[in-house]
Amino acid sequence: MEKMIIFYETKLEKWGIYLISAPLLLMTLIEVLNAVGRKLFMPFPCSLEAVESLLVISVYLGVAIVALEGGHINVALLTDRFSASAQHGLDAFANFLGTLTFGFLAFGAWKEAFRSVGIWEMRIGVYRFPLWPFKLIFALGMTMLVVQLAINVVKCVQRARGNSRYAKIKEEDQEKLLMQA
Numbered sequence: 001m002e003k004m005i006i007f008y009e010t011k012l013e014k015w016g017i018y019l020i021s022a023p024l025l026l027m028t029l030i031e032v033l034n035a036v037g038r039k040l041f042m043p044f045p046c047s048l049e050a051v052e053s054l055l056v057i058s059v060y061l062g063v064a065i066v067a068l069e070g071g072h073i074n075v076a077l078l079t080d081r082f083s084a085s086a087q088h089g090l091d092a093f094a095n096f097l098g099t100l101t102f103g104f105l106a107f108g109a110w111k112e113a114f115r116s117v118g119i120w121e122m123r124i125g126v127y128r129f130p131l132w133p134f135k136l137i138f139a140l141g142m143t144m145l146v147v148q149l150a151i152n153v154v155k156c157v158q159r160a161r162g163n164s165r166y167a168k169i170k171e172e173d174q175e176k177l178l179m180q181a
Contacts, residue, residue: 002166005151009068012148016065023054030054049129056134060141067098067148085160092156099149106142113139 030051034044079087116132123129158166 001154005154008147008151012065012068012144016061016068020058020062020065023057027051027054027058046125046127046129049123049125053129053131053134056138056141060138061144063141064144064148067145067152085162088156088160092153092160095149095152095156099146099153102142102149103146106139106146109135109139109142 027050030044030047034047037043079090082090113132113135116135119132121131121135123131155166
């Protein structure tokens with residue numbers, strides 16, 4: 001189990017930055033073309049729809065990376081006075097609640113995505129713009145968040161039990177894994 005967690009998190013760290021930065025670059029390009037086009041009386045077609053949809057990719061594929069790195073907001077009122085194992089236990093409980101909550105939301109996202117694919121949902125404007133691929137990406141991003149939160153539960157439980165090195169990658173092992181990828 002530990003090797004699977006390390007493999008998954010290494011791949012997510014390696015490729016995640018590309019998954020969330022490529023749409024940001026594309027959004028920038030589209031908006032520049034749209035601004036120049038408006039000055040030349042020919043705005044870039046479907047720029048609003050494209051930017052809205054690309055934002056879904058950056059945000060919802062990025063939340064799993066935030067959960068991986070522990071980049072969420074954490075306010076410790078009393079827990080910083082607890083023992084390390086108690087803190088890890090509370091972190092495990094919080095991640096478990098997050099897994100349940102976002103699992104419920106991911107289930108609904110998949111239902112909506114499959115409904116959208118079934119009708120080939122489009123946004124009607126000057127041009128027809130497909131929405132269904134981005135609903136699938138939204139559901140995938142929510143699912144990746146659920147998987148990462150479940151992994152965080154396992155890691156926090158192990159650390160609460162005293163295994164502080166569980167699923168941590170050593171510097172030299174991380175370089176080997178990245179070279180193999």
